[in-house]
Amino acid sequence: KLRIQLARGEVLFREGEDPGTAFLIESGEIEVRTRQRGRDVLLSVLGPGELVGEMAVIDESPRTATARALDDCVLFAIDRHQIAERLAATDPIIRSLLEGQLKRYRGALAALQGKQAAPDALSPSERLGISRIRLEAQLREALAEGQLELSLQPLLDVPLGRIAGYEALVRWDHPERGPISAAEFVALAEETSLIVPVGEYVIDTACLAIARLVAAGADPSPFVAVNVSARQMAHPGVIERIVARVDAAGLPRGSLKLEITESGVLDYGLAAGLIELCHRHGIRVALDDFGTGYANLCHLHRLPFDTIKVDQSFSHDMLDSPRAMAIVESAVRLGRALGAEIVVEGIETPEQLQALRRLGCRYAQGYLVGRPQTLAQLLAHPWD
Ligand code: C2E
Ligand code: CA
Numbered sequence: 001k002l003r004i005q006l007a008r009g010e011v012l013f014r015e016g017e018d019p020g021t022a023f024l025i026e027s028g029e030i031e032v033r034t035r036q037r038g039r040d041v042l043l044s045v046l047g048p049g050e051l052v053g054e055m056a057v058i059d060e061s062p063r064t065a066t067a068r069a070l071d072d073c074v075l076f077a078i079d080r081h082q083i084a085e086r087l088a089a090t091d092p093i094i095r096s097l098l099e100g101q102l103k104r105y106r107g108a109l110a111a112l113q114g115k116q117a118a119p120d121a122l123s124p125s126e127r128l129g130i131s132r133i134r135l136e137a138q139l140r141e142a143l144a145e146g147q148l149e150l151s152l153q154p155l156l157d158v159p160l161g162r163i164a165g166y167e168a169l170v171r172w173d174h175p176e177r178g179p180i181s182a183a184e185f186v187a188l189a190e191e192t193s194l195i196v197p198v199g200e201y202v203i204d205t206a207c208l209a210i211a212r213l214v215a216a217g218a219d220p221s222p223f224v225a226v227n228v229s230a231r232q233m234a235h236p237g238v239i240e241r242i243v244a245r246v247d248a249a250g251l252p253r254g255s256l257k258l259e260i261t262e263s264g265v266l267d268y269g270l271a272a273g274l275i276e277l278c279h280r281h282g283i284r285v286a287l288d289d290f291g292t293g294y295a296n297l298c299h300l301h302r303l304p305f306d307t308i309k310v311d312q313s314f315s316h317d318m319l320d321s322p323r324a325m326a327i328v329e330s331a332v333r334l335g336r337a338l339g340a341e342i343v344v345e346g347i348e349t350p351e352q353l354q355a356l357r358r359l360g361c362r363y364a365q366g367y368l369v370g371r372p373q374t375l376a377q378l379l380a381h382p383w384d
């Protein structure tokens, strides 16, 4: 029954019962009482528009209080699956913190009632949630104190046989844990808007690094490719701020490429608008990790990417697996047909590079061409 009518004094649920549903009060008032140290204690009086009994539904524990109608009431039963689904959809860290809070609240209540309280150790998921919140706070501190660094990985112009540009990869050397992989902390930063200042740091540092390389005689001027996350791109005014930083570093606009990953492109409308805006400002855009997500080819033909970067999983297998080779080959052809330049990532052996040459691929990136290096390391070695 969805709509429930209670007469004054009637009990909605009793302490100790298993929770079936929560309730939304339409009219009338409900009081919630429990016994503490042998005394009857009023916990709350709830009225129209308020929820009652949702707590036990959230953590699937027996009711810890009794709810009774103070006058004639009408309530809506809120299905427990409706709440469970919403709970499952929330940020997992928040969910485990909430669960932990409820557990401790129940523990404290049980103690007041003179009952045996469940041990209130942190659960593994709570521990994980807290460690991620700690890491996030440390990342914020690292950013503020200049502990993040940038590595630059060269891209080879395959037909010309020279370095054409660099991809900027952010690095974090954690004071206690040592180096943390970019994949791990970028993913963490992307869960909140922390990715926005991290991204601005990367753009800034990357532009200044390339300006330094040019000043040190890099010829021709290399391009710099910077990874941007979908969340960062969704931030209003982000392109304008990026353009201002390129200008401030004294770089030609065309020397910056933004790399967005396939998953970031799933929002077609957003991606189309951003590419258009970038092009209007003279900035190029690359589709990163091509082949790993669910590349939507219907979208690809309408999104005018300047570059498509084929994921390293294909180049790793290319020489052993005819299917992987066929994918790299068709990506090169696709790029040609769409007027986009192709980069194949993860090139580690001369044989793989030779295969790219044969396929007519424009750029190669990978440990064979060069490992990511700091600006200081790059400046210490003259390039050819
Ligand atoms: P990505 O954009 O696909 O970057 C290439 C990754 O492959 C880098 O890992 C690079 O070090 C690694 N790599 C390059 N050549 C080779 C190779 O020959 N073999 C192998 N096995 N690996 C190679 P890294 O630096 O750990 O970055 C991981 C991911 O983190 C990046 O993948 C990118 O998605 C993200 N990321 C890195 N820096 C940033 C950043 O500044 N902003 C954002 N939003 N994401 C970033
Ligand atoms: Ca990338």
Ligand code: CA
Pocket: 288, 289, 309, 311, 312, 345
């Ligand atoms: Ca990639």
